Amino acid sequence: QSVLTQPPSVSGAPGQRVTISCTGSSSNIGAGYDVHWYQQLPGTAPKLLIYGNSNRPSGVPDRFSGSKSGTSASLAISGLQAEDEADYYCQSYDSSLSVVVFGGGTKLTVL
Amino acid sequence: QLQLQESGPGLVKPSETLSLTCTVSGGSISSSSYYWGWIRQPPGKGLEWIGSIYYSGSTYYNPSLKSRVTISVDTSKNQFSLKLSSVTAADTAVYYCARHRGIAARLEPLDYWGQGTLVTVSS
Numbered sequence: 707q708s709v710l711t712q713p714p715s716v717s718g719a720p721g722q723r724v725t726i727s728c729t730g731s732s733s734n735i736g737a738g739y740d741v742h743w744y745q746q747l748p749g750t751a752p753k754l755l756i757y758g759n760s761n762r763p764s765g766v767p768d769r770f771s772g773s774k775s776g777t778s779a780s781l782a783i784s785g786l787q788a789e790d791e792a793d794y795y796c797q798s799y800d801s802s803l804s805v806v807v808f809g810g811g812t813k814l815t816v817l
Numbered sequence: 818q819l820q821l822q823e824s825g826p827g828l829v830k831p832s833e834t835l836s837l838t839c840t841v842s843g844g845s846i847s848s849s850s851y852y853w854g855w856i857r858q859p860p861g862k863g864l865e866w867i868g869s870i871y872y873s874g875s876t877y878y879n880p881s882l883k884s885r886v887t888i889s890v891d892t893s894k895n896q897f898s899l900k901l902s903s904v905t906a907a908d909t910a911v912y913y914c915a916r917h918r919g920i921a922a923r924l925e926p927l928d929y930w931g932q933g934t935l936v937t938v939s940s
Binding site: 708739740742744750751752753754757758763795797799803804805806807808809810811 | 928
C-alpha cells in the first residue's frame with residue numbers, strides 16, 4: 707500500500723479534460739514537500755512531467771498542469787490525445803519515513 | 818544530451834548479490850548540482866526508490882532496504898553502482914538509474930532516466 711494514494715484508473719474521450727489525484731498526509735504533501743509527476747508509456751522509463759507541484763520541464767505541452775492544496779495534489783490533462791494513454795505517478799518526500807515516496811500509479815485510458 | 822545506461826546481469830540466484838552499474842554520458846557525474854539515484858519497478862507494479870548518491874559519496878537509502886543496499890560512485894568512469902545483497906524473488910524488478918534535478922536529493926524530482934534493466938531473481 708502506497709503512502710501516496712492515486713486512483714488506479716481514469717479515462718476520458720479525446721479532447722476532454724481529466725484529473726488525477728494524489729492524496730498524502732501531514733508528513734509528506736501536507737508538510738509542504740513538493741509533488742512531482744511522471745508519465746510512463748508502455749515499456750518505457752518514466753518521464754518527468756511536472757516538478758515542484760506545478761512546473762513543466764521544457765518540451766512538456768501546456769495541456770499538462772499540476773496543483774497542490776493541503777495534503778493532496780492533482781495532475782490535469784486537457785485536450786486528451788490518444789498518445790496520452792499511459793501510467794502516471796506522483797512523487798514526494800515523507801519526513802516520518804525518511805523516504806522518497808511514489809503514488810501507486812494511475813492508468814489513463816483514452817476512449 | 819545527458820544519457821544514463823544501466824548494465825549488469827539479468828539473472829541473479831536467490832541469496833546472492835545483485836550488482837548494477839549506471840554509466841552517465843553527455844555530462845559529468847562530478848557536477849556539484851545533482852544527486853544520482855536508483856529506482857525499481859516490479860513487473861506490473863509501481864515505482865520504489867532504492868537510494869541516491871552525490872559525487873562525493875554521500876548517500877541516502879530507503880530504510881526498508883538499507884540493511885541490504887550499497888550505492889557507490891566512480892567519478893573517474895562517470896559511473897555509479899548498486900549492490901543489493903541477499904536477494905529473493907521479491908527483488909525481481911526493472912531497475913532504473915536516474916538523476917535528481919538538484920542537490921536537495923530526496924526532495925528533488927528525477928529528470929533524466931536510464932531505459933531500465935530487468936533483473937530476475939531465480940535459481
